Amino acid sequence: MVQFSEEKLNKVKEIIARYPEGKQKSALIPVLHLAQESFGGWLSAETMDYVASLLQIKPIEVYEVATFYSMFNLTPVGKYLFEVCQTGPCMVSGSDNIIEYIKSKLGIGVGETTPDGMFTLKLVECLGACGYAPMMQLGKHYREHLTPAKVDEIIAECRAKAN
Secondary structure, eight states: OOOOOOOHHHHHHHHHEEEEEOOOGHHEEEEHHHHHHHHHSOOOOHHHHHHHHTTTTTTTHHHHHHOOOOTSSHHHHSEEEEEEOHHHHHHTTTTHHHHHHHHHTTTTTTTOTTSSOOOOEESSSOOOOOOGGGGGEEEEEOOOOHHHHHHHHHHHHHHHHHH
8 A cells, every 4th residue: 555654744744734725736746746756756546546535636636637747657667767858949959869869779669668677768848948959857857968979978877876
């Protein structure tokens, strides 16, 4: 059964307290972030149902939000999640080539994870860094002006951190 630690439950209560009484649904996005961080980097149906119970809302209200935003993962992901922008400015600047390079280099398709559980490739909509295209988000950091050589460096850096 999915359940927050006492420390995380206190954090949930703190988040809910930011909003007026009866408006606990407003805490949904920050609580989903906390849940994803706490339960393996993704949101299972069980986790989303648990969040719904904590916020006293219907599970469908959680599913609607979790499925709308690309920042929430609905399947397990690797230790390093490559979220590559695929919208206009990045595409014009070569993100399609970067995506193909990553797929080839890691031997995975979009939405797939390497057999060692290290990398997942995900395509996302605009990350708001059009002037730095092509780019991707890796954790909380943007990686910009991507080239195959930069992708190789990023992969090597991730592998070194994992060891």
